[in-house]
Amino acid sequence: MSPQKLPKSIQELEDLLHYDTKVKVAGIDVDGVLRGKFMSKEKFLSAASSDGFGFCSVIFGWDIHDAVYSRELLISNKQNGYRDIIASIDLSSYRRVPWENNVPFFLVSFFDPDTKEPLSVDPRGILKITMDRAAKIGRECFAGVEYEYFNFKETPSSLAEKKFTDLTPLTPGNHGYSLLRTQLNNAYFQDLFDESTKFRIPIEGHHTETGPGVLETALAYTSALQMADNAILFKYLAKSVGMKHGVIPSFMAKPWGNNHVEVSLASGVQRLTGGHRHVHVSMRDSTGVNVFAVAENEREFGRKDAQYNDTRFLSQEGEWFLAGVLDGIADGASKGLNRFQLVPTINGYKRLVGGEAFWAPNAVTYGYDSRAASIRIIAPPSVPPSATRLEVRVPGADMNPYFALSAIFLLGLRGIEKKLGLPCEPIGLLSAQDKASGKVKMLPTSLEAATERMMRPESIAREPGMFGDDFVDHYGGTREHEVLLWNQAVTNWEVERYIELA
Numbered sequence: 001m002s003p004q005k006l007p008k009s010i011q012e013l014e015d016l017l018h019y020d021t022k023v024k025v026a027g028i029d030v031d032g033v034l035r036g037k038f039m040s041k042e043k044f045l046s047a048a049s050s051d052g053f054g055f056c057s058v059i060f061g062w063d064i065h066d067a068v069y070s071r072e073l074l075i076s077n078k079q080n081g082y083r084d085i086i087a088s089i090d091l092s093s094y095r096r097v098p099w100e101n102n103v104p105f106f107l108v109s110f111f112d113p114d115t116k117e118p119l120s121v122d123p124r125g126i127l128k129i130t131m132d133r134a135a136k137i138g139r140e141c142f143a144g145v146e147y148e149y150f151n152f153k154e155t156p157s158s159l160a161e162k163k164f165t166d167l168t169p170l171t172p173g174n175h176g177y178s179l180l181r182t183q184l185n186n187a188y189f190q191d192l193f194d195e196s197t198k199f200r201i202p203i204e205g206h207h208t209e210t211g212p213g214v215l216e217t218a219l220a221y222t223s224a225l226q227m228a229d230n231a232i233l234f235k236y237l238a239k240s241v242g243m244k245h246g247v248i249p250s251f252m253a254k255p256w257g258n259n260h261v262e263v264s265l266a267s268g269v270q271r272l273t274g275g276h277r278h279v280h281v282s283m284r285d286s287t288g289v290n291v292f293a294v295a296e297n298e299r300e301f302g303r304k305d306a307q308y309n310d311t312r313f314l315s316q317e318g319e320w321f322l323a324g325v326l327d328g329i330a331d332g333a334s335k336g337l338n339r340f341q342l343v344p345t346i347n348g349y350k351r352l353v354g355g356e357a358f359w360a361p362n363a364v365t366y367g368y369d370s371r372a373a374s375i376r377i378i379a380p381p382s383v384p385p386s387a388t389r390l391e392v393r394v395p396g397a398d399m400n401p402y403f404a405l406s407a408i409f410l411l412g413l414r415g416i417e418k419k420l421g422l423p424c425e426p427i428g429l430l431s432a433q434d435k436a437s438g439k440v441k442m443l444p445t446s447l448e449a450a451t452e453r454m455m456r457p458e459s460i461a462r463e464p465g466m467f468g469d470d471f472v473d474h475y476g477g478t479r480e481h482e483v484l485l486w487n488q489a490v491t492n493w494e495v496e497r498y499i500e501l502a
Contacts (some may be wrong), residue, residue, distance in 0.1 A: 032400035054084035123402030141224035169213035176210035253396030292318035293385035310426035325413015341407035367427035
């Protein structure tokens with residue numbers, strides 16, 4: 001299929017839509033859910049020719065299940081009547097939806113109707129601001145995302161009928177990188193890749209992962225905003241393609257409890273891991289050179305002034321960037337930036353219980369090519385200098401990619417500005433005793449703890465050049481709402497444990 005031409009003017013847009021009668025548009029809420037609608041071609045072209053069109057702000061006033069937040073928040077509330085905000089159409093996001101008769105599709109960004117400034121909690125707007133801050137020092141942000149997600153032989157109706165319990169995995173057993181397992185449900189597996197290509201979401205790798213019905217899809221490395229768009233749209237694509245095949249792909253961080261095990265004669269009892277979302281990041285200068293790579297004269301033996309051996313093939317700027325991210329996610333730091341941009345749900349923290357035993361780092365750690373660390377340094381000699389990057393392994397598959405990438409890059413830029421030193425030794429030099437003694441700083445273990453840390457007046461997130469008070473107060477309020485609902489809930493575990501014997 002030939003690449004879809006992107007419209008650069010209203011005339012080109014009119015030409016592209018010549019044979020269409022309607023257009024699909026969508027924006028993103030704070031939970032990373034696409035909220036959108038169909039518009040007539042005439043209405044769409046009118047909006048594209050102006051500042052945009054009115055979109056109900058309630059998408060920033062309610063939660064993932066359309067329940068109004070427990071307390072009134074800044075953007076959308078009873079006092080302002082859940083007024084409209086401006087949805088501005090991004091022509092560069094144009095693509096066609098292959099499973100919906102090739103209907104044209106565009107993403108929007110949201111703006112304040114009074115100030116015409118980007119909405120303080122609009123995911124795309126926040127990431128654009130982040131990239132602009134990088135551009136001021138001559139840097140362009142690049143990223144890649146790997147999704148690991150569970151797939152079930154279910155439909156929305158069967159989920160409700162089963163009360164979301166005893167779900168049937170797409171395939172049984174643990175079969176990472178299996179060529180055999182993909183022969184089952186092969187049409188679904190192939191469609192995920194092929195429809196992504198048609199939908200302008202390039203994929204680098206697509207395979208089975210360890211766990212019943214688990215797949216992993218690595219999205220092709222690109223600029224940060226394009227990556228976030230592709231990440232959010234891949235979830236939409238997977239869920240849409242899944243409906244066609246009677247499959248529900250779940251990006252929930254951990255749909256299985258630790259008491260759920262896979263048992264086989266060959267492998268014995270195995271507890272199940274969660275759904276990860278590893279994020280790869282780097283920056284380039286105005287000539288396209290990767291600024292995380294060491295200089296040409298350092299490529300044989302590495303950088304002599306590296307703080308540790310693990311960072312000798314990471315540039316000084318890359319080391320400062322790494323230190324900034326580590327400083328920001330540190331649980332014990334007096335001004336630590338909360339992880340709830342990386343782990344934004346109640347369930348996401350269940351994935352981190354058990355930590356590295358389940359490939360989910362739960363401490364402030366880093367290391368060269370270490371999958372046990374929170375941040376994995378990928379650099380020569382294992383890759384070419386141009387591919388030098390950091391892999392942030394903390395997030396689950398349920399993260400909002402715009403907020404997560406913004407947090408990572410803002411923290412990294414802060415580290416560069418302050419020329420921060422690495423706060424700890426690499427993971428290879430740490431021991432179990434270091435964790436027990438408190439030398440290793442642990443990450444928050446609940447959304448409640450993470451939210452409390454983010455909301456503090458001295459939070460890094462409130463600093464100039466970071467997210468700002470408006471974002472922290474609004475987004476923090478949405479996480480407090482999640483915590484409140486969780487604290488009010490009575491779970492199956494509680495009933496099973498206490499109803500008879502308490």
